Amino acid sequence: MTTSAFSSLPLSAALLSTIEDLGYSAMTPIQAQSLPLILKGQDLIAQAKTGSGKTAAFGIGLLHPLNPRYFGCQALVLCPTRELADQVTKEIRRLARAADNIKVLTLCGGMPFGPQIGSLEHGAHIVVGTPGRVQEHLAKGTLKLDGLNTLVLDEADRMLDMGFIDSISAIIEQTPARRQTLLFSATYPEGIEQLAARFLKKPARVEVESQH
Numbered sequence: 760m761t762t763s764a765f766s767s768l769p770l771s772a773a774l775l776s777t778i779e780d781l782g783y784s785a786m787t788p789i790q791a792q793s794l795p796l797i798l799k800g801q802d803l804i805a806q807a808k809t810g811s812g813k814t815a816a817f818g819i820g821l822l823h824p825l826n827p828r829y830f831g832c833q834a835l836v837l838c839p840t841r842e843l844a845d846q847v848t849k850e851i852r853r854l855a856r857a858a859d860n861i862k863v864l865t866l867c868g869g870m871p872f873g874p875q876i877g878s879l880e881h882g883a884h885i886v887v888g889t890p891g892r893v894q895e896h897l898a899k900g901t902l903k904l905d906g907l908n909t910l911v912l913d914e915a916d917r918m919l920d921m922g923f924i925d926s927i928s929a930i931i932e933q934t935p936a937r938r939q940t941l942l943f944s945a946t947y948p949e950g951i952e953q954l955a956a957r958f959l960k961k962p963a964r965v966e967v968e969s970q971h
């Protein structure tokens with residue numbers, strides 16, 4: 760039995776009060792199954808259908824170990840599209856509201872480089888972006904990932920469909936081996952297992968069956 764109260768998790772009082780303010784009275788099933796493992800620092804493959812609260816699961820997970828006094832990128836979330844990256848950024852900003860001055864930056868293609876580079880120079884704790892643009896910033900040297908704690912592959916099934924595997928590999932090569940890697944997906948095609956075998960360390964697996 761897993762309990763569904765957020766207060767059962769070892770979270771700061773500030774984060775618990777933000778979660779309450781957001782009106783999240785209990786964890787969704789994927790949150791209840793994944794958060795205890797994420798907060799222990801384990802790598803994870805989590806599968807649950809769209810709308811099940813996966814963003815808050817990894818959002819809370821990556822905020823938990825974040826050091827606001829270190830202005831380098833400590834968490835990177837890779838998403839398949841700009842729209843999804845914008846949604847994830849919004850949700851993480853909502854969750855980070857009570858924490859002091861945590862910068863969340865979106866880096867997506869189809870947007871000019873100048874403002875992105877300017878924001879990176881000021882420092883960002885969390886970067887949410889699409890693989891192509893994140894890879895371009897790494898190549899330019901405008902983004903550095905040597906202080907990364909948490910890497911999230913969100914909608915991993917769609918990123919594979921869209922042919923992002925080479926970008927994802929190139930990005931992961933620039934991250935520290937000691938990082939925590941969290942893979943979230945709505946479906947579980949064959950490619951996910953290979954992706955996990957390449958980039959995750961002894962991942963725990965959680966799955967919430969869709970109700971038909």
Ligand code: ADP
Pocket residue numbers: 782783784785786787790807808809810811812813814815
């Ligand atoms: P997914 O990524 O699994 O498709 P989202 O993370 O986008 O789903 O979440 C769907 C909706 O559920 C969002 O509007 C989010 O604010 C809301 N939500 C997330 N967690 C909870 C919770 N514990 N209680 C109530 N609503 C939640």
Ligand code: MG
Pocket residue numbers: 813814913914
């Ligand atoms: Mg999602």
